[in-house]
Amino acid sequence: MSDFLKVSRDGDVAIVIIDNPPVNALSFHVREPLMQALVELRDDPSVAAIVIACAGRTFVAGADITEFGKPVQQPELRAIVATLETIAKPTIAAIHGTALGGGLELALGCHFRVTDAGAKLGLPEVKLGLLPGGGGTVRLPRLVGALKALKMIVSGASIGAEEAHAAGLVDAVFEGDLTTHAVNFAREIARKGGPFTPVRDRDEGLKTTDLAAFDTEAADLAKKARGLEAPIACAQAVRNAVTLHFDEALAAERALFVKLVASDQSRAQRHLFFAEREAAKIPGKDFIKRRIARVGVIGAGTMGGGIAMAFANGGYPVTLLETSQEALRRGLATIDKNYAVSVTRGSLTEDAKRQRLARFTGSTDYADLADCDLIVEAVFEDMTVKKEVFGRLEAAAKPGAILATNTSYLDINEIAASTSRPQDVLGLHFFSPANVMKLLEIVRAEKTAPDALAAVVDLARRIGKVAVVVGVCHGFVGNRMLAARGAESEALLLEGATPRQVDQAFTDFGWPMGPFQMGDLAGLDIGWRNRKARGQTAVIADTLCEQGRFGQKTGRGYYLYEAGARTAVPDPEVEALIRDKAAEKGIALRAVGAEEIIERTLYPLVNEGARILEEGIAARASDIDVVWVNGYGFPVGKGGPMFWAGLEGAAKIIERLEYWHQRTGRQVFKPAPLLKRMAETGSWEAGE
Numbered sequence: 001m002s003d004f005l006k007v008s009r010d011g012d013v014a015i016v017i018i019d020n021p022p023v024n025a026l027s028f029h030v031r032e033p034l035m036q037a038l039v040e041l042r043d044d045p046s047v048a049a050i051v052i053a054c055a056g057r058t059f060v061a062g063a064d065i066t067e068f069g070k071p072v073q074q075p076e077l078r079a080i081v082a083t084l085e086t087i088a089k090p091t092i093a094a095i096h097g098t099a100l101g102g103g104l105e106l107a108l109g110c111h112f113r114v115t116d117a118g119a120k121l122g123l124p125e126v127k128l129g130l131l132p133g134g135g136g137t138v139r140l141p142r143l144v145g146a147l148k149a150l151k152m153i154v155s156g157a158s159i160g161a162e163e164a165h166a167a168g169l170v171d172a173v174f175e176g177d178l179t180t181h182a183v184n185f186a187r188e189i190a191r192k193g194g195p196f197t198p199v200r201d202r203d204e205g206l207k208t209t210d211l212a213a214f215d216t217e218a219a220d221l222a223k224k225a226r227g228l229e230a231p232i233a234c235a236q237a238v239r240n241a242v243t244l245h246f247d248e249a250l251a252a253e254r255a256l257f258v259k260l261v262a263s264d265q266s267r268a269q270r271h272l273f274f275a276e277r278e279a280a281k282i283p284g285k286d287f288i289k290r291r292i293a294r295v296g297v298i299g300a301g302t303m304g305g306g307i308a309m310a311f312a313n314g315g316y317p318v319t320l321l322e323t324s325q326e327a328l329r330r331g332l333a334t335i336d337k338n339y340a341v342s343v344t345r346g347s348l349t350e351d352a353k354r355q356r357l358a359r360f361t362g363s364t365d366y367a368d369l370a371d372c373d374l375i376v377e378a379v380f381e382d383m384t385v386k387k388e389v390f391g392r393l394e395a396a397a398k399p400g401a402i403l404a405t406n407t408s409y410l411d412i413n414e415i416a417a418s419t420s421r422p423q424d425v426l427g428l429h430f431f432s433p434a435n436v437m438k439l440l441e442i443v444r445a446e447k448t449a450p451d452a453l454a455a456v457v458d459l460a461r462r463i464g465k466v467a468v469v470v471g472v473c474h475g476f477v478g479n480r481m482l483a484a485r486g487a488e489s490e491a492l493l494l495e496g497a498t499p500r501q502v503d504q505a506f507t508d509f510g511w512p513m514g515p516f517q518m519g520d521l522a523g524l525d526i527g528w529r530n531r532k533a534r535g536q537t538a539v540i541a542d543t544l545c546e547q548g549r550f551g552q553k554t555g556r557g558y559y560l561y562e563a564g565a566r567t568a569v570p571d572p573e574v575e576a577l578i579r580d581k582a583a584e585k586g587i588a589l590r591a592v593g594a595e596e597i598i599e600r601t602l603y604p605l606v607n608e609g610a611r612i613l614e615e616g617i618a619a620r621a622s623d624i625d626v627v628w629v630n631g632y633g634f635p636v637g638k639g640g641p642m643f644w645a646g647l648e649g650a651a652k653i654i655e656r657l658e659y660w661h662q663r664t665g666r667q668v669f670k671p672a673p674l675l676k677r678m679a680e681t682g683s684w685e686a687g688e
């Protein structure tokens, strides 16, 4: 009856098949025929039961996110679910793949839900800065209980078929052809006869609610929300399901949804959803990708070990190379220990641990890398050392193997030029811990072959990384912008801000921690060594290091840390040191407000992003956002630095940059031409 929806019959059971690739989102062109079909089938006396299923790889994965922010076209999902609930004959959702968001809400409008064993169900709207707006917050608790619904909705995490079955969300889990099973299930249920109670009228999940326990849990979750409105709204809506009548709770859910969908936070999070998917698209991706079946990693230190784990976790066999048996033994022992910790924490089973460990082969001989399709070196960050490794790789690696360097700063064009196969060379900049952090900067060098690039982009996705392709420059996208963000750190301190005030301004903005806390966590000695190598100084940071204050690992840095604790305690000694250094330089201390802190750190961050975009180091402004949200903790509710610049106003940013440029003369404040164009056109694309 439509290109996107078909209705067929198996005897007296009607089967509605939604077919809206790629994920069967509930776009207007699906909702309209769906509503019509449901009304017709409801009123057709020859139909005894209705099965709703989907074609393709998944059940409905939610509302169509591209429609948000545009005028609503009727019928809305809520109206469809309400119509479903007027049907007296049994309605059954047959779920394969994922039933997410509006998809699960559609299924909750049915009397029954059946799935295959691999199905996943969830309400992930919170990740888009929303709450379920199709009745999910009021119907899910009626089946699974308020506390479980709260956890699912506030986290946005999906649950598997078996868990959903045990929780009362799913009525049956089948092996084999799901539609056939669903039709048989429907026929059997219809034969037994009704009445069939819609979820809105069921209360088995609500009866046992302990509201005090609920409120404790909700308060705990609210603390973790860090300024995001959606998790709080989700918790409120689930609470309403317990304390209000169904229709009142539904209306309250709607009001919250309408508010959130129009909020900057949700716009920011939706932007990131598409930005992450866009980042994986590279020109030349249509090239036939090189095949990667086996990976080699050189260096079993913290970085190399983490990288090797990331590949093994993604199912790839890994050859791990070290210079000596002893170093190899240590590296493998650390990997073993890391997996053991995951088992203790319950995030990995013993069996999965064994499987992952079985994917490692240790070696001290480059010849053993001959069967690897991708080899990543994670040795010392030094050009001479890296070139030597690539020299040895040339002899050992098979023709066509992709040779990657895990450098944070070095010139990959220079490394590539030192080999006879620059087309095979690229950068893979992992973030530490590499087995945990989502971001991967894939550095395309001048001569990197598109089929090699496409292969690693694909691989990154397979191992669960968010990949962004970037060009070669000092620090690539992330670290280069980080340097711009930190350029004024010392000046802020010397002019009167305390480390605590700077960090507080950051956490109030929504960052998980401020730059000084981050420095203490990462270790201040790293920057110190780098500065010394480059002949640079930073009077406060250098003095701290000279005093052996390297941060958390020495119990002292910008802050004090009690043994084993991570809580940063302001240190009067550091504040005195700052005062002394300011006096030596003849700087009079003054009050530095949060607004100034943001202007002098985050405006240069945006400015450097504009330069990066101008130079083509990043292909899109949204790629920069993906880097900063996934690798550096930029608050998701602000969408990344480039999206946030739009919210803040490029004109305002320029005005303040010019002010600081005039006042300090520092280049970091000189507005980038692209930022100026952005102020005129309102779009980063205009200058690309």
Ligand code: 3H9
Residues within 6 Å of the ligand: 022, 023, 025, 058, 061, 062, 063, 064, 065, 066, 077, 078, 098, 100, 101, 102, 103, 105, 124, 125, 128, 130, 131, 132, 133, 134, 136, 274, 277, 278
């Ligand atoms: C909601 O439901 C609100 C309701 O409560 C209330 C309404 C009133 N819409 O991720 P992939 C696109 S909010 C539009 O690469 P995978 C995606 O952009 C929604 N487009 O595939 C990509 O496009 P392209 C709640 C969507 O196999 C393509 O599909 N639901 C949507 O790795 C493939 O996506 C969610 O938040 C959508 N809903 O993962 C679920 N979903 O090829 C969001 C995907 O042009 N979706 N696209 O780049 C997902 O989590 C994953 O897409 C999924 C598949 C797990 C389903």
